[in-house]
Amino acid sequence: MLDINLIREEPDLVREALRKRQLDPEPVDQVLELDDQRRNLIQQVEGLKAERNLVSKEIGKMKDQSERQAKIDQMRGVGERIDALDINLREVEDRLEALMSEMPNIPDPDVPLGIDESQNVIIKAVGKLPEYDFEPQPHWDLGPALGMINFEQGVNIAGSRFYVLSGAGARLQRALIAWMLDLHIRQGYIEKYTPFMVKSEVLYGAGQLPKFADNLYRDHKEDLWMVPTAEVPLTGLHMDEILDEAALPLHYTAYTPCFRREKMSAGRDVRGIKRGHQFDKVEMYKFCKAEDSPAEFEKMVADAEQVCAELGLTYRINQLCTGDLGFGAHITYDIEAWAPGVGEWLEVSSVSNVGDFQARRANIRYRLEEGGRTRFVHTINGSGLGLPRTLIAVMENYQQVDGSVIIPPVLRPWMGGIVQIHPEG
RNA sequence: GGGGAGGUGCCAGAGUGGUUGAUUGGGACCGCCUGCUAAGCGGUUAACGGGGCUAAAUCCUCGUUCGCGGGUUCGAAUCCCGCCCUCCCCGCCA
Numbered sequence: 327m328l329d330i331n332l333i334r335e336e337p338d339l340v341r342e343a344l345r346k347r348q349l350d351p352e353p354v355d356q357v358l359e360l361d362d363q364r365r366n367l368i369q370q371v372e373g374l375k376a377e378r379n380l381v382s383k384e385i386g387k388m389k390d391q392s393e394r395q396a397k398i399d400q401m402r403g404v405g406e407r408i409d410a411l412d413i414n415l416r417e418v419e420d421r422l423e424a425l426m427s428e429m430p431n432i433p434d435p436d437v438p439l440g441i442d443e444s445q446n447v448i449i450k451a452v453g454k455l456p457e458y459d460f461e462p463q464p465h466w467d468l469g470p471a472l473g474m475i476n477f478e479q480g481v482n483i484a485g486s487r488f489y490v491l492s493g494a495g496a497r498l499q500r501a502l503i504a505w506m507l508d509l510h511i512r513q514g515y516i517e518k519y520t521p522f523m524v525k526s527e528v529l530y531g532a533g534q535l536p537k538f539a540d541n542l543y544r545d546h547k548e549d550l551w552m553v554p555t556a557e558v559p560l561t562g563l564h565m566d567e568i569l570d571e572a573a574l575p576l577h578y579t580a581y582t583p584c585f586r587r588e589k590m591s592a593g594r595d596v597r598g599i600k601r602g603h604q605f606d607k608v609e610m611y612k613f614c615k616a617e618d619s620p621a622e623f624e625k626m627v628a629d630a631e632q633v634c635a636e637l638g639l640t641y642r643i644n645q646l647c648t649g650d651l652g653f654g655a656h657i658t659y660d661i662e663a664w665a666p667g668v669g670e671w672l673e674v675s676s677v678s679n680v681g682d683f684q685a686r687r688a689n690i691r692y693r694l695e696e697g698g699r700t701r702f703v704h705t706i707n708g709s710g711l712g713l714p715r716t717l718i719a720v721m722e723n724y725q726q727v728d729g730s731v732i733i734p735p736v737l738r739p740w741m742g743g744i745v746q747i748h749p750e751g
Numbered sequence: 752g753g754g755g756a757g758g759u760g761c762c763a764g765a766g767u768g769g770u771u772g773a774u775u776g777g778g779a780c781c782g783c784c785u786g787c788u789a790a791g792c793g794g795u796u797a798a799c800g801g802g803g804c805u806a807a808a809u810c811c812u813c814g815u816u817c818g819c820g821g822g823u824u825c826g827a828a829u830c831c832c833g834c835c836c837u838c839c840c841c842g843c844c845a
Contacts, residue, residue, distance in 0.1 A: 368801050372814045382826040386769030401825035698809050
């Protein structure tokens with residue numbers, strides 16, 4: 327959520343931000359109009375309420391019955407006018423809220439201008455593209471051959487876009503999760519295990535609702551929704567709280583499965599485990615003071631990089647341009663790992679500083695030690711990392727000519743000492 | 752799922768339809784007092800929204816908020832309805 331004061335005072339800045347995102351700036355004018363109406367109605371209705379409060383107190387003290395009755399009759403009329411104006415005000419506020427809640431965050435001035443993902447900017451690359459003296463296989467061949475992935479079973483029990491991990495495949499994913507969580511703990515994050523279903527207000531707070539309702543799974547009887555990312559429940563942890571300045575920053579990490587309905591376009595990413603309706607992810611999340619968020623953001627990017635580096639992956643950092651920036655993001659870096667089998671860079675992490683955008687929605691503030699007004703915290707989220715793609719990168723990078731896969735050294739303690747996975751039979 | 756109790760400020764805990772935004776404790780903070788500490792004395796102690804004064808306000812003023820949402824009333828923490836949550840007992844269960 328943007329600050330209404332910003333729209334009111336610097337509408338051109340907001341219009342420009344929308345244009346940079348390839349969006350129509352017209353809602354700004356509607357917001358200004360509704361904001362004007364809102365304040366106008368507030369002034370009217372609050373004036374009447376002040377009068378009513380005053381006279382009601384007088385009535386309480388009056389002795390003369392006829393005088394008293396006259397005042398009561400007079401106030402009855404005032405009450406009716408207040409009710410009518412309140413209804414009017416509610417309507418205006420609902421419409422304003424609807425518009426505001428669908429307005430995206432302002433891009434950071436440093437975000438490169440661009441119309442779509444083709445204009446994202448590679449800002450760093452680490453490692454060399456590995457060379458093989460054989461044709462590297464994609465994971466959708468390696469996985470089944472090694473007994474690590476079973477696509478048929480997934481489709482049979484849940485439909486297209488689902489798969490089953492088996493044996494060393496399931497264990498390797500679990501090893502990655504456990505190792506990543508432990509790494510993040512060493513990096514200073516506190517591990518959280520959260521509900522995988524949340525109330526709609528939490529999704530609103532994180533910026534998923536109302537705009538992205540179509541991408542979410544929900545219980546058909548209750549107000550419970552499957553989380554599309556751990557970012558959602560983690561944002562909700564401090565909803566409606568006023569934190570002490572001394573408590574910040576808060577660094578959390580959590581493993582959750584993620585559920586996304588997304589209408590997958592036919593013919594794109596249809597093979598393998600790169601994109602599905604359910605996937606696992608280890609997430610990092612920070613609540614911090616406004617002045618600290620740029621540095622905390624950079625640190626989180628470095629924390630995510632460390633995961634790639636310790637796994638021995640070749641990766642690069644891609645800064646999203648204004649046209650590709652997510653709804654709530656102020657600035658975003660994607661980390662992409664090279665997967666030689668599928669021959670593409672896989673987005674294994676996306677780290678965003680959302681500024682106070684989520685904090686405004688979720689009402690998460692902090693109080694300065696010297697007192698004064700409360701302020702909204704800044705929140706930062708990042709994957710550390712997304713599991714299916716990390717699994718792909720590990721399998722495809724560590725494959726051998728005989729179709730086996732070597733386990734990266736850092737994961738071996740979680741693999742029961744297994745060093746290499748060999749084809750079955 | 753069934754039965755019972757309850758949700759008030761940072762915490763505990765009062766509250767009669769009418770100067771109750773809310774008694775009183777505790778904590779915290781600011782003064783005073785004190786050789787130091789303790790004690791004592793006085794004071795302060797919410798959030799959000801609108802308007803005003805301003806360079807800007809932690810300044811003035813109005814409004815809203817006693818779990819949430821409705822209703823009754825000139826006026827609701829207080830009465831009525833619905834919902835949510837917590838605690839205790841019973842049942843069921845990994």
